Amino acid sequence: MTDSYNPSEASHRALRAIQQELERHPMVTTVQGFPDGEFTELRANLAPERRGTDGENATLTVHWFAGETPDARPEFAFHYSDEETDFGWHHHEQEHVDGWGHFQERTGDAGYIHEPHTFHAQNPSQLIWEVTSLFSTPISE
């Protein structure tokens, strides 16, 4: 498998596994690959009474890229948004904090604030449960 590693196939597998986990998640009402033609991300609609936040029309958008080699770090983002706010846990190169893992939250017109974040999970399936367990504690509170 290492010899035949295909980053797009590995990324697609991860997105499918995350989609399956989101379908099992009590917070989620619907989830689908988006855009339908390219399937480069997942978009989940969240049930207002189950997610521990107050906003209307809440969605969770998931990006995942498995890395160019089997040993490369994956690049990913789990980003929540509703009509009033958006925040998310990301893992990719950026200039705001040390390391790849970070939490970012939009605060009014001031743009995003960032904080370093360490992920516990190593696999995409567990990560979605880890991230959703953090929903009720954004850093602006």
Add this chain to the structure above:
Amino acid sequence: MTDHPPGVEAWKEHTTAFDRVQSVATTVSKPRPVSYIADEAHVAENTARDHLERLVSLNVLLKTEHDDGALYSPDPLHTRLQTLRDLLEEHDRDGLIDLKAEAQSKIEEWETDYNADSPDELRTRAAETDTASQTRDIRKTASDWELALYRLSILEDAIEDYDTYSTDFWAST
């Protein structure tokens, strides 16, 4: 009580051990031993081994024997066929052609916008940017491009053999 990382209790509450073993084993980037998959899926090794063997027999996973034990990895053909089946369930031939056009159009847009012929060529540009933000944008577009090409290849497969696949699919439902 075991002190699990955040989310693990909810994951265990809403999934079976088999779900978690399958989910972890189908997302590894390289072949992994039972111990690794058991740890990641939060199940006992014997439980993981039983489920992994079942997934091998279902052609979901590949198993390779090594001196220090078996390694398990996803079968790329299974992933491809799952995606193919989803597309055939959700779209007729015209719908698949529309999706193909949508993917092709996006890829052509990237080729024009970045003056690049492939995601790899675009990635080389990431080293030439002025800011981390530009680097990030280029790397993300290259990743999206790779995923779109993968999706496009399956869409083309679905359209080319639509009559065969749809006959087999409807016969199986």
